[in-house]
Amino acid sequence: xxxxxxxxxxxxxxxxxxxxxxxxxxxxxxxxxxxxxxxxxxxxxxxxxxxxxxxxxxxxxxxxxxxxxxxxxxxxxxxxxxxxxxxxxxxxxxxxxxxxxxxxxxxxxxxxxxxxxxxxxxxxxxxxxxxxxxxxxxxxxxxxxxxxxxxxxxxxxxxxxxxxxxxxxxxxxxxxxxxxxxxxxxxxxxxxxxxxxxxxxxxxxxxxxxxxxxxxxxxxxxxxxxxxxxxxxxxxxxxxxxxxxxxxxxxxxxxxxxx
Amino acid sequence: xxxxxxxxxxxxxxxxxxxxxxxxxxxxxxxxxxxxxxxxxxxxxxxxxxxxxxxxxxxxxxxxxxxxxxxxxxxxxxxxxxxxxxxxxxxxxxxxxxxxxxxxxxxxxxxxxxxxxxxxxxxxxxxxxxxxxxxxxxxxxxxxxxxxxxxxxxxxxxxxxxxxxxxxxxxxxxxxxxxxxxxxxxxxxxxxxxxxxxxxxxxxxxxxxxxxxxxxxxxxxxxxxxxxxxxxxxxxxxxxxxxxxxxxxxxxxxxxxxx
Numbered sequence: 383x384x385x386x387x388x389x390x391x392x393x394x395x396x397x398x399x400x401x402x403x404x405x406x407x408x409x410x411x412x413x414x415x416x417x418x419x420x421x422x423x424x425x426x427x428x429x430x431x432x433x434x435x436x437x438x439x440x441x442x443x444x445x446x447x448x449x450x451x452x453x454x455x456x457x458x459x460x461x462x463x464x465x466x467x468x469x470x471x472x473x474x475x476x477x478x479x480x481x482x483x484x485x486x487x488x489x490x491x492x493x494x495x496x497x498x499x500x501x502x503x504x505x506x507x508x509x510x511x512x513x514x515x516x517x518x519x520x521x522x523x524x525x526x527x528x529x530x531x532x533x534x535x536x537x538x539x540x541x542x543x544x545x546x547x548x549x550x551x552x553x554x555x556x557x558x559x560x561x562x563x564x565x566x567x568x569x570x571x572x573x574x575x576x577x578x579x580x581x582x583x584x585x586x587x588x589x590x591x592x593x594x595x596x597x598x599x600x601x602x603x604x605x606x607x608x609x610x611x612x613x614x615x616x617x618x619x620x621x622x623x624x625x626x627x628x629x630x631x632x633x634x635x636x637x638x639x640x641x
Numbered sequence: 642x643x644x645x646x647x648x649x650x651x652x653x654x655x656x657x658x659x660x661x662x663x664x665x666x667x668x669x670x671x672x673x674x675x676x677x678x679x680x681x682x683x684x685x686x687x688x689x690x691x692x693x694x695x696x697x698x699x700x701x702x703x704x705x706x707x708x709x710x711x712x713x714x715x716x717x718x719x720x721x722x723x724x725x726x727x728x729x730x731x732x733x734x735x736x737x738x739x740x741x742x743x744x745x746x747x748x749x750x751x752x753x754x755x756x757x758x759x760x761x762x763x764x765x766x767x768x769x770x771x772x773x774x775x776x777x778x779x780x781x782x783x784x785x786x787x788x789x790x791x792x793x794x795x796x797x798x799x800x801x802x803x804x805x806x807x808x809x810x811x812x813x814x815x816x817x818x819x820x821x822x823x824x825x826x827x828x829x830x831x832x833x834x835x836x837x838x839x840x841x842x843x844x845x846x847x848x849x850x851x852x853x854x855x856x857x858x859x860x861x862x863x864x865x866x867x868x869x870x871x872x873x874x875x876x877x878x879x880x881x882x883x884x885x886x887x888x889x890x891x892x893x894x895x896x897x898x899x900x
Contacts, residue, residue, distance in 0.1 A: 412856055414696045415825075416686045417871060427675045437673045442699035445856075472836050473857040474844040511837040546861060566674075577730050578770040585733040597671055597704075598732040602805060612676055 401616060402563060404430055405439040405457040409450055409469040409478050410545055413442055421547040422467040429554065434563040434616070435463065445469055450481020458485070458539055463561065465554070468545030470535075472511060482537050483519035491520045499532065527556030567621045568614045571628065572607035574636035576600070580609060583631040591624040593617050607638045660875060661822060663689055664698040664716040668709055668728040668737050669804055672701055680806040681726040688813065693822040693875070694722065704728055709740020717744070717798050722820065724813070727804030729794075731773060741796050742778035750779045758791065786815030826880045827873045830887065831866035833895035835859070839868060842890040850883040852876045866897045 406426050412418040423440050430437045438461055443449045450469070457464045469478030483490050497516040501508050524533035525541075534553050535542040541557065543550045573580070577600055588596045597612040611628070615621040629640075665685050671677040682699050689696045697720055702708045709728070716723045728737030742749050756775035763771050783792035784800075793812050794801040800816065802809045832839070836859055847855045856871040870887070874880040884899075 408699075411854060412858060412871070414686065414699070415873070416690045416696075417856070418858070419683070424678070427673065431675045438703060440667075440673070440699070440701035444697060471857070471859060472840045474840070474847050475856050509837075511840060546859060548862060577732050578768075581731045581733070581770055588733050595670060597676070597734050598730070599671060599677070600730060600805060603807065612671070614674070 400563075401434070401436045402462040402561070403438045403460075404435050404463040404465065404561075405441065405461045406437065406465050406467065407450075407453050407457060408440070408442040408467045409445060409481070410442070410467070411445045411475065412545075413468075414444060420467075422543070422545070422550045425547075425551055426465060426467075426554065429558060430561070431566065433558065433561045434565045435561055445475045445477050447477045447481045447484055450478055451484035454482050454485030454540060462539060464540045466540060466542050467550055470542060470544050472514060478542060479518055479535075482540060482542070486519060486521075486537065488520040490517050492516050493518045493522060493524070495524055496533075503531075525557050525560075527553075530556045564616055566614050566616060567618045568612065569621060569625050569640065571611040571613075571625070571632070571640040572609075572638040573611065573632060574608045574638060575633050576608050579633070580611070583628065584611070587624055587628045587631065590627065591620060593620040594624040596624070596628075659822075660693070660695045661721040661820070662697045662719075663694050663722040663724065663820075664700065664720045665696065665724050665726065666709075666712050666716060667699070667701040667726045668704060668740070669701070669726070670704050670734065671804075672727075673703060679726075681802070681804070681809045684806075684810055685724060685726075685813065688817060689820070690825065692817065692820045693824045694820055704734045704736050706736045706740045706743055709737055710743035713741050713744030713799060721798060723799045725799060725801050726809055729801060729803050731770060737801060738777055738794075741799060741801070745778060745780075745796065747779040749776050751775050752777045752781060752783070754783055755792075762790075784816050784819075786812075789815045823875055825873050825875060826877045827871065828880060828884050828899065830870040830872075830884070830891070830899040831868075831897040832870065832891060833867045833897060834892050835867050838892070839870070842887065843870070846883055846887045846890065849886065850879060852879040853883040855883070855887075 406423045408420060408423050413420045427437060439457060441453050443453055454464065466478055469476045480490065493516050496518065497513060500512050500516055504512050518535060519537045521537060523536045525536055526533045530553055534557050543553050577598055580598060584596060584598055594613050594615040599610045601607060601610060613621060613624050665682045667679060667682050672679045686696060698716060700712050702712055725737055728735045739749065752775050755777065756772060759771050759775055760767050777794060778796045780796060782795045784795055785792045789812055793816050802812050836857055839857060843855060843857055853872050853874040858869045860866060860869060872880060872883050
C-alpha cells in the first residue's frame with residue numbers, strides 16, 4: 383500500500399516487439415440506457431493507441447457487483463492493463479470497488495493514506511460518509527501524479543478511474559506516461575477495386591506478414607475510392623515489406639492513393 | 642431456413658412487465674485501434690431504449706474467430722437478443738460468421754435462398770468469390786424488410802448486422818419493430834445536495850422500490866445543480882411512488898427542479 387509517484391516506475395514493457403494489451407471496462411447503467419453518452423472509452427481508445435498499447439477489449443456493463451466481479455476476473459487475467467470507468471462515488475449505484483474486491487476475492491479495508499487525504503481535504507467537516515471513501519479492496523495502491531487532487535487507485539493491474547469525463551481525463555493524463563512503449567506504424571491504401579477482387583490478395587499478404595495487421599474497409603458512399611486498406615505494425619521494416627508486396631498485387635488502374 | 646417477413650412475427654414478449662434484454666457485440670480491430678469511430682453501438686443504444694428493450698452489455702472485440710465464438714456463446718446464453726456489428730464482408734478480416742458458427746458448434750453451409758439472391762443480383766457476373774457470401778452458419782434465417790436489398794441474417798437469437806454505418810442503420814430500422822415492447826418511464830431530479838448527503842436516502846428508496854432503477858450522477862462543472870438523480874421503470878405507478886418517496890426525503894432548500 384505504497385504511494386507510487388507516476389513516471390518513476392517504468393512500464394512493464396520496454397522492448398519494441400512486446401506489445402502490452404489493455405481492456406476498458408465501463409461500468410454504468412447510464413451509458414447502457416442512453417442517458418449519458420460514453421466519452422471515456424472514446425478518449426482512451428486514442429490515448430492507448432498513441433501510447434503504443436494494444437486495446438483488445440471494451441466492455442460496457444451495468445452497475446452490479448457480480449457483473450463487475452466477473453468482468454474484472456476475466457479482463458485482469460487476459461490483459462496487461464484494465465482501465466475501469468465509473469461507479470466510484472458514495473451512492474448505492476457505485477459498485478466498482480465492491481465488484482473489484484469480489485473479483486479478486488479480497489476484503490474491503492480502510493486505506494490509511496486515503497483516510498489521511500480525506501481528513502486533510504474535509505478537515506473538521508469530515509464525517510462517516512466521507513470516510514467510507516477510504517474503504518478500498520485490500521492491496522490497493524495509490525498513484526499520485528500532476529494536476530490531480532486525489533490519487534488514482536490501482537488494484538493489481540486494474541486502474542480505477544471516475545465516470546465524470548473531465549475527472550476521468552485529468553486522472554488518466556496524470557498516469558499516462560507509465561504505459562508508453564514503442565509506437566505503432568501505419569499505412570493506408572485507397573483503391574477502386576472491390577472486396578471480392580481484393581480478398582485473395584489480402585489473404586496471401588496477411589498470411590505472409592504475421593507482424594503486420596491488415597484491415598479492409600469498404601466505403602459505399604465515396605466517389606473517390608471503394609475500399610480503404612490499412613496496414614499496421616510495431617516493426618517499420620515489416621510494415622514496408624507488406625505494403626510493397628500488396629502494392630505489387632493491386633490493380634494499378636484502380637489504385638487511388640496511399641498514405 | 643425460412644424467409645421471415647419483418648413485422649409479421651410478434652416479438653418474444655408482449656406483456657408489460659417482462660423486459661427483454663439485449664447485448665451489442667461490435668467486432669472490429671478498426672474500432673479498438675481508433676481508426677474508425679463506432680457509430681453503430683451508439684445508434685442501437687438509443688433505438689433499443691426507445692423500443693423498451695433493456696441493453697445489458699456492449700462488447701467490442703477484435704477480428705478473431707475464437708474471440709467471436711466465445712462472446713457469442715456467453716451473450717446468446719445470457720440475453721434475449723444479441724446484435725453483432727461488422728466482420729461480414731468477403732475479406733480475411735471478416736470472421737463474424739465463422740465465429741458464430743464456432744460459438745454455436747454448427748457447420749458453415751450454403752444457404753440456397755441466399756445463393757439465389759446473390760445470383761439474382763450479380764447475374765452473369767456471379768463468380769466463386771460472390772457465392773462464398775451464401776455460406777452461413779447452419780440454421781441461419783433470413784429476415785426481409787422494407788428498404789433493404791439484402792435480408793438480415795439471424796442465427797438463433799443473434800442478429801447479424803454490417804459494420805458500415807449507413808448499412809447497419811438501414812438494416813436495423815428494417816427489422817426494428819419486431820423488438821418493440823412496453824416503453825420505459827423516466828423521471829429526473831436535480832439537486833444541490835452532494836452525493837455524501839444523498840447516499841443514505843437513495844439507498845433507502847432504492848431498497849423499497851425494486852421495480853425502479855435509481856441512478857445518481859454528480860456534475861462538478863454545473864452552476865445549476867450538483868447531482869442529477871434518475872428514476873426509471875416500466876411501471877408508471879411504481880415510478881410515481883418512488884419519486885414521491887424520494888422527494889419527501891430530499892432537502893427542499895437545495896432542490897433545483899425535476900422533469
